[in-house]
Amino acid sequence: MNRAVPVIELHGVSRSYGTHLALQPLDLAIEPGEVFGLLGPNGSGKTTTLRVLATLIRPTAGAAVVHGHDVVTAATEVRRLIGVMPEKPSLYERLSIRDNLLFWADAHGVPEPGTAIAAALEFVGLGGRERERVGELSKGWRQRVALARAIVHRPPVLLLDEPSSGLDPSAAVAMEAMVLELTAGGTTVLMNTHRLAEAARLCHRVAILRQGQLVGLGTPGEIQSRLLGHRLGVRLGEPADAALRAAIEGAPGVTGIRWEGSGFRCQLEDAGRDTPQLVGRLVGAGARVLAVVPEGDLEAAYLELMGAPVARLDAAA
């Protein structure tokens, strides 16, 4: 991703509630079109960060800026630029889908609200259902309406708090697809999520927070590599003989190896550099290579950061 002027900037933003420091000074810069994930357990400061950017709470110290507008001194300007989807759909249940969206479109001064509402509902798969009362919809459909509401005025910045919370797997996948489509159109997305696999698939970069402190920042791949090293699982057509084992254990870049049946797991100094050489050496030694799979994922990295032993995850798997 090209470096561009950040859409969202946090400069030493912290937030206290009484004596409790909910968010320690946080610096972030989120670029246009980026999907940025905030990960962390409950109480880690994710929602606090989102609320600061949504102008709902003020930072105790530091400054948060959206498209050049400070969230405290230019809050109304910021509100024009953001679309917010809270964790709960937070819709007017007595009103119809259309009336919910019409309120938002009118409040943002959308010139042709009818067209904008139809487009937003079409986008979330609710085309033609605008007359239905929100109170009669399932949780999944309400989430879709909440997303439609957040995008009806086509904001350049979307703040999503657990967008797939409580959704069944197929609805969650549909939500992911919608977020990806929005970013393809240039929208910048900042999202909180507990779903690490979702974050790994969706987010260009993630920040991992623990007890209000930033403990990890980067692409999901960078975080995995940094925390878990460069691990590889290799499956062979038949168990390795002593000669093959010796050849592989002495290969450059291989820092550890564990043989398991007709294959092995190894630790490399640099997976990008060493994997092709290792595979070449295997093929050169006459081995049938069935699969080469990088090991470890964002979830393992996350648990590592949270203090849970990764080995236990491996064992459980």
Next chain:
Amino acid sequence: MTTLQVSMPVRALVRKELREYRRHRMIMLTAVILPIAFLVLPIVNLVLFNAETSLGGVDLAVGQAMFCFFLTPVIIPATMAAFSVIGERDQGTLEPLLTLPLSDREFLAGKVFAIVAPAVLVSFGIYLVYTGIAFVGTEGEIRAATLDWTWPFGFFLLTPLLAGFSTLAGMAFSVRARDIRVAEHLSGLVLLPSMLPLMLVVTQAIPARPVTWLALAAALVLIDATLWRLALRAFDRERAISAS
């Protein structure tokens, strides 16, 4: 409020509020049943008036009827005002609502207008029905007293101010209280004693002259302006969402 432009977001908020009130059973009951009761009672009073058996005479009878009409713009907004902010919080809609491009002043102004406007319209409506019935269906002393111009003068002058008073008092509690019933009870505690001056006028303890109405109106303007400032000062976005 003079610097407040009726911006697009405020108009949108007012329209949303009115749509929501129409679908809120409790609010509709308050806004429909109470005015009907406040219309029927004075009409019964008119129809059954008997100068020979009436204890207070015609002026007291008309004054009692007028008290119902003065109560209408006070009672109707009370529930709506208490609901306005706490209701949003209880149904989980306050947080996204506060991310709309509305300043605190615009947010409260939209909420206040959406309550005051229907309360005033309903109050005017039932009073016009009452005077129409009095015009057509009564005669003599009771007709003259009912249609005496000082009553509509006072009523049309004070009704918007009374509705504003009730709304702003309810709103001041709604932005701070954590429960709708608490806000309703607290605003009731403020509203009912404040009806005492009106009670003195309608019972003829203070003559219902134009100067009396003007004095009451001036007092209400001051009270409403003070309550507006108090509500604006009491409104704190963080506090409003923190109880959710």
